[in-house]
Amino acid sequence: MRRIAAFLAVAGGLFLVSWAGVAEERAGANPSAVTEAIHARVELVRAGKPLVIDGDPIASRQILPRFYERRGFKAAWRMEALEQLERAIEHSFDEGLNPDNYHRRAISEFVLKARSAVASGDLLAEYDILATDALIRLAYNLYFGKADPEALDPDWDLVPVIAGKDPVSFIEQAVASGRIGVSLSELSPQHPIYQNLKAALARYRGIATQGEWPRVPDGPTLKLGMKNERVAVLRRRLATTDELGEDVGADAPVFDDAVQTAVKAFQRRHHLSDNGAVGPATLRALQVPVGRRIDQIRVNLERARWVLRDVPASFVLVDIAGFGVIVFRDGEPIWRSRVQVGKPYRRTPIFRATIAYLVLNPTWTVPPVILSKDTLPAIRRNPAYLAEKNLRVIDHQGREVDPRGIDWGQSSGKGFPYLLRQDPGPDNALGRVKFVFPNKHDVYLHDTPSKELFEQDVRAFSSGCIRVERPLELAELLLNDPQNWSQAKIQAVVDGKQTRTVKLESPMPILLYYWTAQGQPDGNALFKTDVYGRDDAVLKAIDGEFTFRKQPLTRDLGY
Numbered sequence: 001m002r003r004i005a006a007f008l009a010v011a012g013g014l015f016l017v018s019w020a021g022v023a024e025e026r027a028g029a030n031p032s033a034v035t036e037a038i039h040a041r042v043e044l045v046r047a048g049k050p051l052v053i054d055g056d057p058i059a060s061r062q063i064l065p066r067f068y069e070r071r072g073f074k075a076a077w078r079m080e081a082l083e084q085l086e087r088a089i090e091h092s093f094d095e096g097l098n099p100d101n102y103h104r105r106a107i108s109e110f111v112l113k114a115r116s117a118v119a120s121g122d123l124l125a126e127y128d129i130l131a132t133d134a135l136i137r138l139a140y141n142l143y144f145g146k147a148d149p150e151a152l153d154p155d156w157d158l159v160p161v162i163a164g165k166d167p168v169s170f171i172e173q174a175v176a177s178g179r180i181g182v183s184l185s186e187l188s189p190q191h192p193i194y195q196n197l198k199a200a201l202a203r204y205r206g207i208a209t210q211g212e213w214p215r216v217p218d219g220p221t222l223k224l225g226m227k228n229e230r231v232a233v234l235r236r237r238l239a240t241t242d243e244l245g246e247d248v249g250a251d252a253p254v255f256d257d258a259v260q261t262a263v264k265a266f267q268r269r270h271h272l273s274d275n276g277a278v279g280p281a282t283l284r285a286l287q288v289p290v291g292r293r294i295d296q297i298r299v300n301l302e303r304a305r306w307v308l309r310d311v312p313a314s315f316v317l318v319d320i321a322g323f324g325v326i327v328f329r330d331g332e333p334i335w336r337s338r339v340q341v342g343k344p345y346r347r348t349p350i351f352r353a354t355i356a357y358l359v360l361n362p363t364w365t366v367p368p369v370i371l372s373k374d375t376l377p378a379i380r381r382n383p384a385y386l387a388e389k390n391l392r393v394i395d396h397q398g399r400e401v402d403p404r405g406i407d408w409g410q411s412s413g414k415g416f417p418y419l420l421r422q423d424p425g426p427d428n429a430l431g432r433v434k435f436v437f438p439n440k441h442d443v444y445l446h447d448t449p450s451k452e453l454f455e456q457d458v459r460a461f462s463s464g465c466i467r468v469e470r471p472l473e474l475a476e477l478l479l480n481d482p483q484n485w486s487q488a489k490i491q492a493v494v495d496g497k498q499t500r501t502v503k504l505e506s507p508m509p510i511l512l513y514y515w516t517a518q519g520q521p522d523g524n525a526l527f528k529t530d531v532y533g534r535d536d537a538v539l540k541a542i543d544g545e546f547t548f549r550k551q552p553l554t555r556d557l558g559y
């Protein structure tokens with residue numbers, strides 16, 4: 001929080017950067033001519049006209065003009081600052097970004113020219129503007145991300161803004177202080193999730209420098225005790241990512257205990273059942289090229305930039321692609337559980353909210369979407385469906401209605417005049433507890449009678465809500481009141497079968513998010529199935545041309 005605020009704070013109020021720029025450093029350069037040339041070009045930008053310098057378009061049409069207006073259109077960049085910017089652009093590669101998006105070629109060529117030759121006022125002006133645009137682009141992407149998540153997901157509602165802060169002042173201070181690299185490094189998320197992903201990116205790029213890892217050939221399942229030439233390739237592949245030591249029989253064709261242990265470690269890193277055998281799912285994961293894994297890490301670095309801003313120290317994270325839920329307290333993960341999430345055509349949405357209360361022994365009222373698409377068609381196919389699912393028909397005054405008097409063949413979800421409600425009990429669709437965090441998606445966490453589905457590797461079975469494997473443990477953690485709400489007391493209420501709503505004394509923030517790669521403190525990475533097929537669109541946006549998002553950057557400064 002303090003770092004984020006610091007980079008945007010105005011030290012001692014708004015001020016003019018006093019650096020006179022490369023123009024004053026080069027013999028024969030006329031600072032007044034440079035100022036006039038900058039002014040003319042900034043006016044083009046201000047008027048909404050395109051400005052292209054050395055083949056690169058100037059993207060910033062609001063921050064850049066305000067930056068130069070505040071300083072009377074004087075040049076801003078000295079040689080030392082340009083060299084710092086050049087290094088920062090190269091370092092953007094370490095963040096999973098593309099340095100070419102920040103005028104890398106043009107700025108590098110200009111730095112070489114400016115060291116050895118006298119440049120015209122027009123040239124100095126243009127490259128001063130180009131450097132400013134590069135810094136703005138890079139700062140923007142480190143803070144907000146490269147892609148526009150709202151353009152990728154129509155339900156996206158995690159739109160960050162810079163509230164009450166002035167990005168122009170950040171650009172002024174970064175250039176004037178001579179600490180461009182440090183200033184930019186403070187913009188990217190400082191959260192361990194992000195930093196671990198960066199370390200994983202460096203590690204996997206290091207692997208890639210050695211060439212593509214061995215590809216285990218297709219074939220039948222490999223398992224303990226087998227002797228097969230494919231096992232020798234498997235050994236080399238597992239050694240590449242350190243599941244198996246390179247000195248452990250690298251070319252031996254026997255699937256021994258060491259190989260089985262290594263396969264289990266690989267399976268855990270790829271969210272697969274760790275049975276120690278190389279079946280179809282494990283083989284597919286082994287065959288993914290190293291470049292694809294690098295891209296997967298880059299995609300998740302981008303996702304981290306979208307949301308890991310001002311994340312509270314204590315919160316609940318639903319890892320949608322990882323089919324898990326994690327409780328963080330004081331910045332540390334203290335509890336984990338498997339979950340089931342929405343089917344690919346009923347995706348669990350991404351959003352932030354706050355868990356306000358939980359309901360023990362909840363009833364379940366069939367939501368409109370499920371009613372229309374699932375329940376009513378099922379009733380028409382099977383007249384006994386209501387009885388089998390223990391569903392009662394309720395009118396809007398709360399009175400029970402005899403279902404035999406309803407013409408189900410003519411009923412549709414739109415305008416259906418009744419509610420279908422399931423009473424509490426072990427077969428209730430919500431199980432014995434639900435966790436409520438009010439949101440427009442009508443999504444919540446809850447227990448489930450479908451316990452057997454937690455044993456599947458890919459657990460996308462729900463209609464959008466999140467089914468938790470050990471919900472009573474989660475209830476105890478969130479209530480955080482051992483005297484009144486121990487697990488034994490929670491269980492006693494559940495056993496009583498009476499519906500009871502319990503408010504959290506301290507409401508808990510919750511983030512539902514989609515991660516397909518996760519860095520580890522040791523530099524390794526966990527990889528998950530892209531069950532909703534979202535990675536490719538994010539990767540395409542990261543590798544595409546630079547653009548600003550449509551939403552304003554600030555709430556109160558007009559840009």
